[in-house]
Amino acid sequence: MNKSQIELIVRISETGSFTKAGEALHMTQPAVSRTVATIESELGTKLIKRDKKNGISFTDVGERILITFRTILSELQKVDELIVAEQGLEIGKVHIGAYRTACTRFIPKIIRAMESQYPGIEIKLSEGSVDQVKEWLRSRCIDVGIIIPPDKDFDTLPLIKDQLIVLMHSSHPLSQKETISIPDLQGEDILIGKCGYEVQIHALFNEYNLTPKVRF
Numbered sequence: 201m202n203k204s205q206i207e208l209i210v211r212i213s214e215t216g217s218f219t220k221a222g223e224a225l226h227m228t229q230p231a232v233s234r235t236v237a238t239i240e241s242e243l244g245t246k247l248i249k250r251d252k253k254n255g256i257s258f259t260d261v262g263e264r265i266l267i268t269f270r271t272i273l274s275e276l277q278k279v280d281e282l283i284v285a286e287q288g289l290e291i292g293k294v295h296i297g298a299y300r301t302a303c304t305r306f307i308p309k310i311i312r313a314m315e316s317q318y319p320g321i322e323i324k325l326s327e328g329s330v331d332q333v334k335e336w337l338r339s340r341c342i343d344v345g346i347i348i349p350p351d352k353d354f355d356t357l358p359l360i361k362d363q364l365i366v367l368m369h370s371s372h373p374l375s376q377k378e379t380i381s382i383p384d385l386q387g388e389d390i391l392i393g394k395c396g397y398e399v400q401i402h403a404l405f406n407e408y409n410l411t412p413k414v415r416f
Contacts, residue, residue, distance in 0.1 A: 203276060205239050206269045208232065209247065213266055214341075216256050263339075270340035284320075291320040297333040297342035298325070306346060306359065330399060348400055364397070364404075382408050389415035 211221040222232040240247055247262035281292045333345040366380050374380055382404050390412050392398045405412045
C-alpha cells in the first residue's frame with residue numbers, strides 16, 4: 201500500500217463521497233472504486249460500506265484503520281517538514297477544529313498571527329460543536345482543537361479564562377444581589393445557547409446536585 205492509496209481512503213472519509221475524493225486527488229470515479237477494492241483485497245477486510253439511501257459509511261474496523269492512516273499521513277508530513285526545515289524553510293499543514301464562538305472570537309487572530317510568522321504553513325479550519333471537536337481529536341481528523349474544560353482526555357493549554365455571568369431584567373429580585381450563586385438559580389427559567397458552554401453550565405449545577413430549569 202502506498203501513500204496515495206492511504207490519502208484516498210482518508211479523503212473519502214472527509215468528503216463522504218467517492219466522486220469528491222477522486223476530484224480532489226485528480227482521479228476518476230471508476231479509478232477510485234478500483235483502488236478501494238484493491239486496498240480492501242490487500243487488507244483482507246471491508247473498509248467502506250456503500251448504500252444508495254444512506255451513502256458512504258465506514259465499517260468498525262475501517263474506522264479504526266482510518267485513525268492509523270491519519271497517523272501515517274501525519275508522520276509522513278513531518279518527514280517533509282524536517283527536510284524543508286533543513287533547507288531553512290517552514291512548511292506544513294495544520295488542521296484546526298473549533299466551536300462556533302471560538303471561530304469568531306479567537307480563530308481570526310490566531311490565523312493572522314500564524315500567517316504572519318509562518319507564511320508557508322497551510323491552515324485548514326473545521327467548525328463544529330465542542331463534542332464534535334473532541335471526537336475529531338480522538339479520531340485524529342484534526343491536529344489541534346479549541347474546546348471548553350473540564351476535559352482530561354487531552355493535553356491542553358489555557359487560551360483564555362472567561363467569567364460566566366447571568367443576564368436578567370433589572371426588575372428581577374436576583375438583580376439586586378452583588379454575587380449570584382448556582383443554588384440561587386434553582387427553579388429559575390434559563391435560556392442556554394448552543395455555543396459550547398452548555399456542558400459547563402450543567403456541570404456547575406451538578407456540583408450542587410441540581411438540574412438547571414432550561415426553558416429554551
